[in-house]
Amino acid sequence: MKLHRPSHILFGIIFFVGSYFAYSIYNASTIVLGIIIFIGIANIFYAFSDPKEDPPKSKHTQGKIFYEASKQYLKDSKEANAQENFKDQVIICPKCKVEEKLYNLAKRKSSQLMIYNENKPRIRAKDGLHIFPMICFNCKTFSEFASDPNDTSGKSINGIEYFKSQKLNKKHISDALSYVKKNNNKMLIQKLNTL
Ligand SMILES: [Zn+2]
Numbered sequence: 001m002k003l004h005r006p007s008h009i010l011f012g013i014i015f016f017v018g019s020y021f022a023y024s025i026y027n028a029s030t031i032v033l034g035i036i037i038f039i040g041i042a043n044i045f046y047a048f049s050d051p052k053e054d055p056p057k058s059k060h061t062q063g064k065i066f067y068e069a070s071k072q073y074l075k076d077s078k079e080a081n082a083q084e085n086f087k088d089q090v091i092i093c094p095k096c097k098v099e100e101k102l103y104n105l106a107k108r109k110s111s112q113l114m115i116y117n118e119n120k121p122r123i124r125a126k127d128g129l130h131i132f133p134m135i136c137f138n139c140k141t142f143s144e145f146a147s148d149p150n151d152t153s154g155k156s157i158n159g160i161e162y163f164k165s166q167k168l169n170k171k172h173i174s175d176a177l178s179y180v181k182k183n184n185n186k187m188l189i190q191k192l193n194t195l
Pocket of ligand 1: 093096097137138139141
């Protein structure tokens, strides 16, 4: 066996190192790791293959197609993971403990909780934490919450930290109303109007 394309030994090693980082930093799935390692092995084999036996040149090099395909795959699986996590994310009312899934929360008529002002959270001065308001239709309270997936506060419940609850007042309702009116969510407008 003769080494015809030494640079591909290097590519192979790069893919092996890449698979290690994909595993340790990005928690890549087994399929993604399998593909990256396969590309690494393919490069090593390619390094020893005789250029004379190559098929006629296509306008895309094989490496580029593999690169594009694995890039797309990584992107898709990352997005799928994020969506999966979001689907399972639940939010609870810190007062009455009623629980709702965040997924489609604003579209479900039966939702006991609503969140609003996602686009303009209250920002805590000391650390810049984004704090969002929520309303519980079940116990008619106003509460606040912030995302805390790593439980840095030591108080997070399923990745969310909750702050004080208080009885709903007119200002909470009118703030929430102006938000749902902007989004033209008729169902929530009606629910807020019955509070
Ligand atoms: Zn409640």
